[in-house]
Amino acid sequence: MSQIPVATLGVPRIGRRRELKFALEAYWAGRISQAELLSAAARLREEHWLIQKAMGVTVIPSNDFSLYDHVLDTAVMVGAIPQRYGWDGAAVSLDTYFSMARGSQGRPAGCCHAEGEGVPALEMTKWFDTNYHYLVPEFSPDQEFRLVSTKPLDEFNEAKALGIHTRPMLVGPVSFLKLGKRTDGGDPLALLPRLVPVYAELLRRLAEAGAAWVQIDEPCLVLDLSQDEKRAYAFAYEALAAAGGPKLMLATYFGALGDNLPAAAVLPVAGLHLDLVREPEQLEPALSLLPENCVVSLGVVDGRNVWRADLAALLDRLTPVIASRPGRVELAPSCSLLHVPFDLALETSLDPELKSWLAFAVQKVEELVALSHGLTSGREAVQSLIDAASRALASRASSPRVHDPLVEGRLAGVTPEMARRSVPFSERRACQRERLKLPLFPTTTIGSFPQTAEVRKARAAHLRGEMSYVDYDAFLKRETEKAIRFQEEIGLDVLVHGEFERNDMVQYFGEQLSGFAVTRQSWVQSYGSRCVRPPIIYGDVSRPRPMTVGWARFAQSLTDKPVKGMLTGPVTMLQWSFPRDDVPRETVCRQIALALRDEVADLEAAGIAVIQIDEPALREGLPLRQADRSAYLDWAVECFRLASSGVKPETQIHTHMCYGEFNDIIDAIASMDADVISIETSRSRMELLKAFRVFRYPNDIGPGVFDIHSPRVPPLDEMAALLRKAKDGLDRRQIWVNPDCGLKTRAWEEVRSSLANMVFAARKLREEVQASAS
Ligand SMILES: CN1c2c(nc(N)[nH]c2=O)NC[C@@H]1CNc1ccc(C(=O)N[C@@H](CCC(=O)N[C@@H](CCC(=O)N[C@@H](CCC(=O)O)C(=O)O)C(=O)O)C(=O)O)cc1
Numbered sequence: 206m207s208q209i210p211v212a213t214l215g216v217p218r219i220g221r222r223r224e225l226k227f228a229l230e231a232y233w234a235g236r237i238s239q240a241e242l243l244s245a246a247a248r249l250r251e252e253h254w255l256i257q258k259a260m261g262v263t264v265i266p267s268n269d270f271s272l273y274d275h276v277l278d279t280a281v282m283v284g285a286i287p288q289r290y291g292w293d294g295a296a297v298s299l300d301t302y303f304s305m306a307r308g309s310q311g312r313p314a315g316c317c318h319a320e321g322e323g324v325p326a327l328e329m330t331k332w333f334d335t336n337y338h339y340l341v342p343e344f345s346p347d348q349e350f351r352l353v354s355t356k357p358l359d360e361f362n363e364a365k366a367l368g369i370h371t372r373p374m375l376v377g378p379v380s381f382l383k384l385g386k387r388t389d390g391g392d393p394l395a396l397l398p399r400l401v402p403v404y405a406e407l408l409r410r411l412a413e414a415g416a417a418w419v420q421i422d423e424p425c426l427v428l429d430l431s432q433d434e435k436r437a438y439a440f441a442y443e444a445l446a447a448a449g450g451p452k453l454m455l456a457t458y459f460g461a462l463g464d465n466l467p468a469a470a471v472l473p474v475a476g477l478h479l480d481l482v483r484e485p486e487q488l489e490p491a492l493s494l495l496p497e498n499c500v501v502s503l504g505v506v507d508g509r510n511v512w513r514a515d516l517a518a519l520l521d522r523l524t525p526v527i528a529s530r531p532g533r534v535e536l537a538p539s540c541s542l543l544h545v546p547f548d549l550a551l552e553t554s555l556d557p558e559l560k561s562w563l564a565f566a567v568q569k570v571e572e573l574v575a576l577s578h579g580l581t582s583g584r585e586a587v588q589s590l591i592d593a594a595s596r597a598l599a600s601r602a603s604s605p606r607v608h609d610p611l612v613e614g615r616l617a618g619v620t621p622e623m624a625r626r627s628v629p630f631s632e633r634r635a636c637q638r639e640r641l642k643l644p645l646f647p648t649t650t651i652g653s654f655p656q657t658a659e660v661r662k663a664r665a666a667h668l669r670g671e672m673s674y675v676d677y678d679a680f681l682k683r684e685t686e687k688a689i690r691f692q693e694e695i696g697l698d699v700l701v702h703g704e705f706e707r708n709d710m711v712q713y714f715g716e717q718l719s720g721f722a723v724t725r726q727s728w729v730q731s732y733g734s735r736c737v738r739p740p741i742i743y744g745d746v747s748r749p750r751p752m753t754v755g756w757a758r759f760a761q762s763l764t765d766k767p768v769k770g771m772l773t774g775p776v777t778m779l780q781w782s783f784p785r786d787d788v789p790r791e792t793v794c795r796q797i798a799l800a801l802r803d804e805v806a807d808l809e810a811a812g813i814a815v816i817q818i819d820e821p822a823l824r825e826g827l828p829l830r831q832a833d834r835s836a837y838l839d840w841a842v843e844c845f846r847l848a849s850s851g852v853k854p855e856t857q858i859h860t861h862m863c864y865g866e867f868n869d870i871i872d873a874i875a876s877m878d879a880d881v882i883s884i885e886t887s888r889s890r891m892e893l894l895k896a897f898r899v900f901r902y903p904n905d906i907g908p909g910v911f912d913i914h915s916p917r918v919p920p921l922d923e924m925a926a927l928l929r930k931a932k933d934g935l936d937r938r939q940i941w942v943n944p945d946c947g948l949k950t951r952a953w954e955e956v957r958s959s960l961a962n963m964v965f966a967a968r969k970l971r972e973e974v975q976a977s978a979s
Pocket residue numbers: 336656658660661662664665666707708709710711712731732734735736737738781821950
């Protein structure tokens with residue numbers, strides 16, 4: 206039998222040691238030239254192709270690399286470049302590309318913005334239910350498309366010159382439009398007839414260059430689709446089939462095709478990739494519907510999590526499939542490997558038993574290659590690999606470190622009362638007003654202050670043993686005190702300690718909770734050059750000791766103003782970690798919630814009057830299909846309430862959410878019953894508040910008045926105008942004043958000016974209210 210092809214669908218582009226991050230940041234800081242950045246990028250592509258080739262991958266992708274984001278690349282490729290970037294219609298410069306990604310300070314030629322005002326970036330949002338962010342393409346109603354950049358072709362040729370025949374990958378035209386927005390609010394899919402010819406031209410040129418196959422990603426095929434959307438797929442792929450390009454491998458991932466399967470199965474493509482990790486049951490129906498000659502790409506190794514695959518079970522499952530479709534099957538991860546860290550071998554200090562349970566991108570490729578050998582040459586050829594995987598799985602299943610009877614017992618004892626505050630919000634509000642004595646439009650921030658190079662360097666030095674605990678602790682205390690003094694000086698009402706001791710809002714807690722393991726080198730791209738190291742939840746979760754109380758108590762001891770205790774919520778902790786897959790997600794979440802409940806109680810006992818429990822990932826965790834959403838929201842909200850409800854009425858609970866729209870989950874947000882919620886609203890110019898207005902949301906709200914992703918300092922009047930807008934339709938006594946999110950990625954100069962303007966804007970609003978009352 207000939208070798209079963211192995212595909213990766215994309216590899217982590219940030220590089221084994223985050224080489225792309227360092228090159229990008231050096232370029233933005235002016236330390237390296239454009240040519241140096243581009244050659245660093247080319248070196249990374251070459252390295253990734255060569256690694257895959259050496260490991261035995263037979264279907265190596267190209268165009269999975271991006272300098273910032275692959276959706277942004279697609280927008281640039283087809284000329285979807287909004288007017289404000291001052292693009293002259295010729296080749297898109299790197300400056301324009303990065304302006305779209307990150308905004309810019311100066312004024313591009315021909316732009317309507319005033320000098321110094323800068324150009325805002327495209328909106329950034331979460332890629333399906335992952336922690337990866339993509340840039341949202343923006344289309345005008347009269348949007349024209351043309352092939353402006355030939356990046357996929359160039360990278361195909363680049364690999365070809367190295368002797369590597371690749372399968373270029375593209376974001377498919379329907380998903381691309383569906384993930385974008387029209388400036389007039391119209392349906393972006395109406396633009397499909399204009400877009401498809403551009404894809405057709407690109408495919409023809411790829412075929413001329415020798416591409417035999419193209420991977421065309423249509424993850425939107427796993428969402429709920431209307432009849433019109435299904436028709437859009439038929440229209441687009443019939444047109445592309447007629448274009449005479451390479452064969453198309455239509456890639457679906459992050460879920461089941463479900464009711465879209467009949468529509469997907471008849472699309473005129475040569476191959477279909479299925480996510481068989483999220484939905485193993487979809488294989489049989491797909492095989493029975495797909496044409497005989499269609500190649501099926503079996504996404505059997507988990508591209509979203511880090512657990513080692515069960516090779517023996519997979520071989521049992523795959524053997525009959527291979528036999529029934531000889532020559533028309535490929536093996537692949539469930540989705541691109543972008544979402545897992547590069548190589549487990551880089552983790553030299555992980556516990557060896559835990560390490561034996563894991564597989565990162567490189568190990569997942571090894572698993573796929575082993576499966577291919579086993580299926581082609583017989584199990585004996587890979588018996589030692591199968592045995593090693595089975596031993597690891599058995600050790601994981603029986604390990605005492607995974608199961609903690611105390612945690613399991615505590616979970617069984619949870620009662621509904623534990624998830625309810627003792628009195629309703631109206632009564633709590635009165636006690637809290639009495640205790641906190643805050644002005645109208647109270648001002649606060651979301652938690653983090655700049656994580657400067659100095660802060661990160663000190664932490665790195667401490668980790669390497671070059672800075673003693675005493676010196677590191679003293680350094681952090683100085684930073685915290687500076688932040689408290691700064692907040693007092695500019696006149697904020699509710700202060701934060703600044704989160705200087707935290708490497709990351711999830712990893713910091715992962716380092717302290719039992720059942721979590723953290724990594725040193727296992728980075729995953731979050732957006733652009735920014736990365737995270739998601740902790741690995743391998744066992745029952747508990748809190749051996751308080752995690753934040755020392756810092757909260759220290760910060761509060763420095764000031765008479767209230768300082769918020771600052772915690773990451775259970776849903777976010779789950780969503781931004783690699784969770785265990787041997788128990789339901791909701792069980793893991795409840796365990797985290799109980800651990801946080803104890804932390805909240807300890808903060809309250811330490812005299813902390815305001816406690817914020819961040820849940821930015823609550824929305825991102827929402828299942829992709831409507832039918833699964835209410836069950837998720839039920840347990841997610843219950844977990845938040847379990848964490849937050851053990852306190853007295855006079856203790857004020859805040860939550861914070863960034864990313865996304867709230868319309869469809871507003872009742873769930875309301876039932877979280879946080880006393881105050883801060884949300885990201887500035888980029889949408891308060892549009893996102895609409896849901897709260899319409900719902901008549903009863904508790905307090907802090908609509909973000911400035912975008913923390915941009916270095917731009919918003920003028921006082923702009924923030925005051927946003928607050929006036931927020932005030933409309935809400936009770937003014939409900940409104941808090943804060944930025945969109947934490948300030949860790951910003952520089953101190955920006956933070957100083959922005960927050961000073963914000964405090965003045967709040968004062969202005971107070972004066973206006975007083976004037977109108979007198
Ligand atoms: C709010 N967001 C978060 C998400 N997910 C999280 N897990 N955490 C989040 O905060 N998802 C949604 C958004 C995404 N936003 C961001 C924003 C910023 C970052 C970011 O800045 N990432 C940093 C890494 C942060 C970190 O872990 N820092 C560590 C280690 C720093 C480091 O690289 N050290 C070097 C040595 C440094 C030296 O010597 O100078 C090393 O280890 O090699 C720390 O501070 O200790 C980034 O650099 O990308 C991410 C998501």
